[in-house]
Amino acid sequence: MNEHIEPLRGQRILVVEDDYVVAVALAGLLEVLGASVVGPIGWANEALSFVELGKVPIDAAVLDLDLHGENSYAIAQALASRQVHFVFATGHAADEVDPHYRDRPRCTKPFDERALINALLPRSD
Template sequence: MDGTDTDIRGRRILVIEDDFLVAQALCSLIEEAGATVVGPLGWLGEALAYVESNKDQFDSAVLDVDLHGEKSYALADWLAERNVRFVFTTGYGADALDPAYSGYPRCEKPFDPRALFRALASRNP
């Protein structure tokens, strides 16, 4: 990828995605762009326990809205409270996201890599 607005090289990106094939594709995209993948993790409880114990292992996150039927908002709140940049991902439209979280970046599946990387490249939540 070229352009500073999509440059994620050197970033450590936590991937939270419950679909194995989507997670694999996402991890490949991130690694090809020069970032390090942390995870992937696919369950909300597992992800919450991981971030609590490994706060310094990542600097941004890709967060699937729905993890095996559970909304990932508790994890989004945890990330936002610690100023960790994250991007919601969803296979549904914008209306699938709770209005309280509409101000956060969101990418729909299938991913447009440039849009995803642009959302991750920013350092401020």
């Protein structure tokens, strides 16, 4: 298939999502779009440890903002410090995101496929 059909081909994308049904659906969508899915991981401490260990390379991540009542900002910081692009996935409004992270891409649930693709495409900056 070509990149128009699989726009995320070759991308290893970490999925951090605590809702099993959403995680499975998101992973399936990402695979259809050509990505290799890493995870999903549903707990903040597990995801943070995974990123910090760095044993599995990842190109981007989709982070649920609220993981079993904990926010994912520490994971976001770990990813940012490793220059890994990430997208917040949330049902929260933009003004509910910590001001430090409001410039980061955010996709609302339920996912709009085109918005998710655009948010995850590799950056040239």
